[in-house]
Amino acid sequence: MNETLPPCPDCSSEYTYEMGSLLVCPECAHEWAPAADSDATESGPAVIKDAVGNVLEDGDTVTVVKDLKIKGSSTVIKVGTKVRNIRLIDGVGDHDIDCKVDGVGPMQLKSSVVKKI
Numbered sequence: 617m618n619e620t621l622p623p624c625p626d627c628s629s630e631y632t633y634e635m636g637s638l639l640v641c642p643e644c645a646h647e648w649a650p651a652a653d654s655d656a657t658e659s660g661p662a663v664i665k666d667a668v669g670n671v672l673e674d675g676d677t678v679t680v681v682k683d684l685k686i687k688g689s690s691t692v693i694k695v696g697t698k699v700r701n702i703r704l705i706d707g708v709g710d711h712d713i714d715c716k717v718d719g720v721g722p723m724q725l726k727s728s729v730v731k732k733i
C-alpha cells in the first residue's frame with residue numbers, strides 16, 4: 617500500500633488515514649467516505665444522450681425522431697413531435713425520459729428516439 621490518500625476536504629490536512637472504509641483527518645477529526653473509483657461508473661449519475669449523442673438534461677425540449685406506437689392503443693406519436701420539459705428518470709427497461717406529450721398525455725420515452733432542439 618503506497619497509494620496517496622486524498623487531503624481532508626475540511627482543513628486540507630495531508631495527514632489523513634484510513635479507518636475501515638472511512639478516511640479520517642487527525643487535525644480536525646473529520647471523517648468521510650472516500651470516492652470509490654470502481655463504483656463511480658455504475659452508481660454515478662448516468663449521462664443520458666439523445667439519438668445523435670447530445671447530452672440531455674431535465675427541462676430540455678426534444679423532438680421525436682421516428683413514429684412511436686403506443687402500446688395498447690392506436691395512438692401514434694409522429695416523427696417530429698415536439699416534447700417540452702422532459703425529465704430524466706431511471707425508468708422501466710431503457711425508458712429514461714418522463715414527459716408529457718401534447719394531445720397524448722404523460723408517458724415515458726427512450727432517449728434513443730428523441731433529438732434535442
Ligand SMILES: [Zn+2]
Nearest residue numbers: 624627641644
Ligand atoms: Zn481535517
